[in-house]
Amino acid sequence: MAPPQRRRHKEQRRCPPTDPHPPSPPSAFAAALSNVAVAQICLSTGYTAAEPSALGALSDVAGRYILALGCSAAHIAAANGRTDANILDLVRAIEDLSAAHGFAGAADPTGPLLRSGALRGLMAFVQSVDEVPFPRPIRRDGNQETPGNQWTSFAAAGREPPFRHVPRWLPCFPEGQLGEEGKGIGTREEVVTDGVGGGEGKKIVELPAERGRVRFRMGGKQKRRPREG
Amino acid sequence: MNSSSSSSMGGEGRHDDDSGLTEFLSSLMDYTPTIPDELVEHYLGKSGFHCPDLRLTRLVSVATQKFMLEVANDALQHCKARQAAPVKDKSKQPKDKRLVLTMEDLSKSLQEYGVNLKHQEYFADSPSTGMDPASREE
Numbered sequence: 302m303a304p305p306q307r308r309r310h311k312e313q314r315r316c317p318p319t320d321p322h323p324p325s326p327p328s329a330f331a332a333a334l335s336n337v338a339v340a341q342i343c344l345s346t347g348y349t350a351a352e353p354s355a356l357g358a359l360s361d362v363a364g365r366y367i368l369a370l371g372c373s374a375a376h377i378a379a380a381n382g383r384t385d386a387n388i389l390d391l392v393r394a395i396e397d398l399s400a401a402h403g404f405a406g407a408a409d410p411t412g413p414l415l416r417s418g419a420l421r422g423l424m425a426f427v428q429s430v431d432e433v434p435f436p437r438p439i440r441r442d443g444n445q446e447t448p449g450n451q452w453t454s455f456a457a458a459g460r461e462p463p464f465r466h467v468p469r470w471l472p473c474f475p476e477g478q479l480g481e482e483g484k485g486i487g488t489r490e491e492v493v494t495d496g497v498g499g500g501e502g503k504k505i506v507e508l509p510a511e512r513g514r515v516r517f518r519m520g521g522k523q524k525r526r527p528r529e530g
Numbered sequence: 531m532n533s534s535s536s537s538s539m540g541g542e543g544r545h546d547d548d549s550g551l552t553e554f555l556s557s558l559m560d561y562t563p564t565i566p567d568e569l570v571e572h573y574l575g576k577s578g579f580h581c582p583d584l585r586l587t588r589l590v591s592v593a594t595q596k597f598m599l600e601v602a603n604d605a606l607q608h609c610k611a612r613q614a615a616p617v618k619d620k621s622k623q624p625k626d627k628r629l630v631l632t633m634e635d636l637s638k639s640l641q642e643y644g645v646n647l648k649h650q651e652y653f654a655d656s657p658s659t660g661m662d663p664a665s666r667e668e
Contacts, residue, residue: 331572338565339598343631345564346602351631358647359601359636363565364573366594371577386581388555388589395593401644402600416547423589424554426596427561434562439569 334439335360341433370394388415395419555585563591570594597643604639605631 339360343351373394378386396419400407405418414420455462456469463474567584570591581587609629637647 328572331569334566334569338569341564342595342598343602346599346606348602348606348629348631350628352633355631355633355636358633359598359631362601362640362645362647363594363598366597367565367570367573367590368577370590370593371574371579375578375580384580386579386586388586391586391589398593398597402642413547415551420551423592423596424550426599427554427557427592430595430599432562433564435564435566439566 331364332357332360334435335364338435339363341435345431345433366398369398373397392417392420395423555589558585558588558592561588561592563588564595565591565598567591601636601639601643602631604642605635608635608638 336356340351340356343356343359370391371394374386374390377390377393378384381390392414396404396407396414396417399419399422404422406412406416407418454470454472455467458473460473462469462471567587570587574587574590606629609632612635613627633647633649637649640647
């Protein structure tokens, strides 16, 4: 059993160190869109079919390419003290990513960016390639991706919080959460609100059990009246 | 700041290039890339890239399309070369000559672009499954 273990050690040594923060997996919708687009590109090159695993891998690479372009351009813009990226940052990012395969004029990094060989390559590509649009229009609603960000406070919803210690500016509790506790307190306390529009209502709370009254006098003796009856 | 303001930074000798670039960018507005804008915007938003200019989004889309096309073309050449190679054993010759994108060709072509793509590791149910019969006996 020694040889396979030794082999395994060698393989581990050869492997590059893993990324401590691996990128999150792409959403299913984006992956499906990317699959269709990449399949169209493969079809235009002359392929008649594709293995699903190969197509998935290639579309994943496409997503990562866009991510890498965006990251690189955003970093260059941030390094120059801007929040919005412009075409110069993008051309620089494209040059960086196409440096692995090379492009015309890559030998002179000090040359003007707008005359970059990578950009000229893109111009020639757009002129030469046939336009293959995406087969279907895509619904554009970015808000649906983050439903957790949409919430309304108690004040906005016009409701009173079920507990007295909960301020009205907090988001409403989910419907199921109110269940037993909220109802239980609601029956024990009678809340009377004066003027809904005023925001802060005047509350008169009747306590469930009778208690003895306590009186205080400032600067004098405290006197407790005995409970009557 | 986009092409219109950046073009003003150049010297006089660059006017031709700048006008060509401006033309190219404005032609992108009419161009419909294969990779949809919505998808590109989704990924760009994830990456932290912020630019309201649609032309830059299209430029990213076109760059990605070009990269994908190059990779697919290389894989296609690998596929064609494999099919054209003479096979000694006639029985092993594949019957259909269809061009199918496979992981084998894709990993070869992606390797030229610095992307190491590998098959999923083969998971065996016992350590002796994948070994030779001779070494298994030992």
